[in-house]
Structures are given as C-alpha cells and as structure tokens.
Amino acid sequence: MSSTDFDIITIGGGLGGASLAKVMAEHGAQVLVLESETKFKDRVRGEAMVSWGVNEAKELGVYSNLRDAGGWDVEFLEVSLEAGKPVRRQLRSTTNPSEPRFNFYHPDIQESLLQAASDAGAVIQRGARVRHLRLGDSHVVVATVAGVEKEFTARLVVGADGRYSRARGWGGFQVSENPESTFCAGLLFQGMTAPDDTTHNFRIFEKSLNALLFPQRSGMVRAYLCYPMAWGEQLSADKDIRRFINWSVEAGTPKGYFEGAVPAGPLASFKSASTWVEHPYRGGVALIGDAAGATDPMWGQGLSLTLRDVRVLRDHLLGERDWAKSGHAYAEEHDRYFTVCNTVQAWHERLLVETGQEANALRARVFQLWQLDPTRRLDTFASGPDHPIDESVRRRFFGEDW
Ligand SMILES: Cc1cc2nc3c(=O)[nH]c(=O)nc-3n(C[C@H](O)[C@H](O)[C@H](O)COP(=O)(O)OP(=O)(O)OC[C@H]3O[C@@H](n4cnc5c(N)ncnc54)[C@H](O)[C@@H]3O)c2cc1C
CATH class of the missing domain: 3.30.70.2450 (Alpha-Beta Plaits)
Structure with missing residues (x-):
C-alpha cells in the first residue's frame, strides 16, 4: 500500500469522520481523514447529546474521549409551555437507556476525536479541502492541501462533510428536503x-x-x-x-x-428543515452524519444519529469482507432509523410548531389524552428511534383512535 492508498478515506473530520477513523483504525484499517479546517472554532453546532446518543457513544467506544474533552452529565430536563409551570424530568431514571443528557463544547470534542483517531493509527490531514471524486475500481479523492492539489485512493470513501455535503453530489446521490419553516x-x-x-x-x-x-x-x-x-x-x-x-x-x-x-x-x-439521502451508499461511497441525514436541530437528534451511523457502518464493515455488501446493509438500516426520527419530528412539528385555532384545538385534545394515558406519547427524542411508526402508533399519538 503506498502512502496515498488507503482502505478508507473520510471527507471531513468532524464528529462523524473522526469517530469512524478512530474505531476503524483500532481494527487495523488504513484510514485517511481529510479535514479542511486547520483549527476548529465555534460554528454553532450541536453541543447537547440526548440520552440515547450517550448510549451510542459508549457502544462505539468514544464516550471517554468526549468526557475527557469536557463533556458532562446534565440530569434534568425542564419544559415550560405557554409560560406555565415547568415540568421537570429526571432523565437517568426515565429514559430507555437510563442515561442523562451529555453536553460539551463542540470544537473541543472535534479536536479530541481527531487526536484519538491519530493515536489509533489513522492519518489526519488538516487544511485539506476535498475538491472532487473519481469513482472506479479504486476511488480517487482529489484535495487541495496547502495550496497543492493531491490525489489519494481508497476502497471506500466516506462522505462525512456535514449538512451542506458536496460528497453527496460527487457520489451521485439525490438529496430530499422537508419544507422550510x-x-x-x-x-x-x-x-x-x-x-x-x-x-x-x-x-x-x-x-x-x-x-x-x-x-x-x-x-x-x-x-x-x-x-x-x-x-x-x-x-x-x-x-x-x-x-x-x-x-x-x-x-x-x-x-x-x-x-x-x-x-x-x-x-x-x-x-433547519431536514435534509437526507435515501440509501446513503452507492458505488464505493457511504455517507454518514449530517451528510446522510440532518434533522431539524430543534429536536436535538443530530449528534446521536451521527454516532449511530458510525456504529452501524463500523459493524457492517467489520462483519463482511465485501464492503459493497457492508455499505448496502448500512444504508438499509440508516433508512429505517432516520425515517423514524424524521417522521416523529414531523408529528411533533404538527403538534407543537403550527399556529392557529385548528392547531390550538389539536394541542388541547392531545395533551388531555396524553395526561390520561402517557403511553400515547413517543419518547423517541430521548430514548431513541427503535420503535414502530405505523398507522396505529400515529393514531394513538394524535388521539385519533379515541
Ligand atoms: C444550530 C445547530 C444546533 C444543533 N444542535 C444540536 C443539538 O443540540 N443536539 C444534537 O444532537 N445535534 C445538534 N445539531 C446537529 C449536530 O451539530 C450535527 O448533527 C453534527 O455536528 C453532525 O456531525 P458531522 O460530523 O456529520 O458533520 P459536521 O459537524 O458538520 O462536520 C463536517 C466536517 O467536514 C469538514 N468538511 C466539510 N467539507 C469538507 C471538504 N470539502 N473537505 C474537507 N473537509 C470538509 C468540516 O470542516 C467539518 O469539520 C445542531 C446543528 C446546528 C446547525
């Protein structure tokens, strides 16, 4: 293998790219991370991970890196509607993974995870802006590094370049988007x-x-x-x-x-409208994190989904020698859990974000029913997307079965 030839190249070294590089390098893969920023700064990204994401971080093996970078537990959630008395919830005792929320300063965790990826043996190239891809038997990634155009090759290219991903276009993916409001x-x-x-x-x-x-x-x-x-x-x-x-x-x-x-x-x-790609693997390119699917930040799912993507992709890459099969298996799973998050988000938007008399009447009815039977609510945003979203779940959520 030459110094420009890798098993995996990640385009982007944020939460998604750096985490994948770390966990795959730990299993002996030759990984290159191409990250355009030479020093991370505050770009107003997610800094509050919900309970199910904490569980993902632990299963993936990056939790201690996040904690070492200043991450800390936030035990309670208080929700105050219409300036009313806040409803206080202790998360550790009421969420499915029995975890609190976990907050950190985003630039610090980015630095920490890239360092961890480097310690695990990944090659980190900072100040490297990827310009395009040439896909073939071996995939060529073209990047500008310190003003010089360079080419790198890999078996698998991972687009981890965020909400405005260009890797999606280079890989030939179609992007879907919810209406903006x-x-x-x-x-x-x-x-x-x-x-x-x-x-x-x-x-x-x-x-x-x-x-x-x-x-x-x-x-x-x-x-x-x-x-x-x-x-x-x-x-x-x-x-x-x-x-x-x-x-x-x-x-x-x-x-x-x-x-x-x-x-x-x-x-x-x-x-903040959701953007996503159906089946985020094709022809040697996998998309992870916001590049694969970005939900509305209001619901706080992005960090957790990104770590879920990394864990699922890692498990399929390690469990199968044919990485095209691994990529498709990852993409199928991604479609399922992203669709749950995006659908439950749309239901909450209808209930909590819409204005007008009809919306007020819906809220009054639904909140009353939820009080009588709390199992009608969905705890997806705290406990995770591993539940059905069929018509009976939707009808119970909106109280249409009553
Ligand atoms: C306002 C706001 C609030 C949010 N709040 C929350 C929250 O409370 N909780 C939560 O869970 N999530 C939240 N999120 C979402 C969360 O920040 C993202 O889901 C998460 O950061 C996605 O990680 P990522 O690695 O996929 O992408 P990013 O964090 O965007 O990282 C992408 C990386 O790729 C690099 N890059 C991009 N293009 C190139 C290129 N061509 N070449 C080389 N490198 C490149 C970038 O420099 C960057 O480092 C919020 C997002 C926003 C915008």
Missing part, C-alpha cells in the same frame, strides 16, 4: 444564571417560538432560539444579539437569566 439561531453565553444541572425548553405556541438552554461547564450556557422563517430575519452577528435575547424572553426564558450574561461566541442561525 423555521430558523434555528444559537449563541454561547458566559455568566448566565440558569441552573447548570438542567436543560431548559421554553415554548410559546401563538408565535411559534422555542428557546433552549444547554448548560456547559464554568458558567457557560449554549442558548438556541427557533423562530418562524416567515419573520424574514436570519439573526447573525453582534447587531442581532439584543433581538435574540428579546425573542428568547418572549418564548418564556426568565429575563433574569440574561442579566450579567455576556456573549462568548458568534451568533449564527440556520435553516
């Missing part, structure tokens, strides 16, 4: 007085506003705000910070939490 804005604060053992979620139905607070260590809190695209404002940069705070308070966040809090990173917002 919401922006998700995020900003890191220092000195916020919100309790640090609790994730907070505040929601006002009339304005379709949803504010989330994810505590990090040392008085840092990652705040998110989801608001209608119809408002025509994509919040960004210092000029919009006051509006971000005002709208968060309108959503129900106590004003006092922001007193004395100072921004500790950039304000950025994103269109």
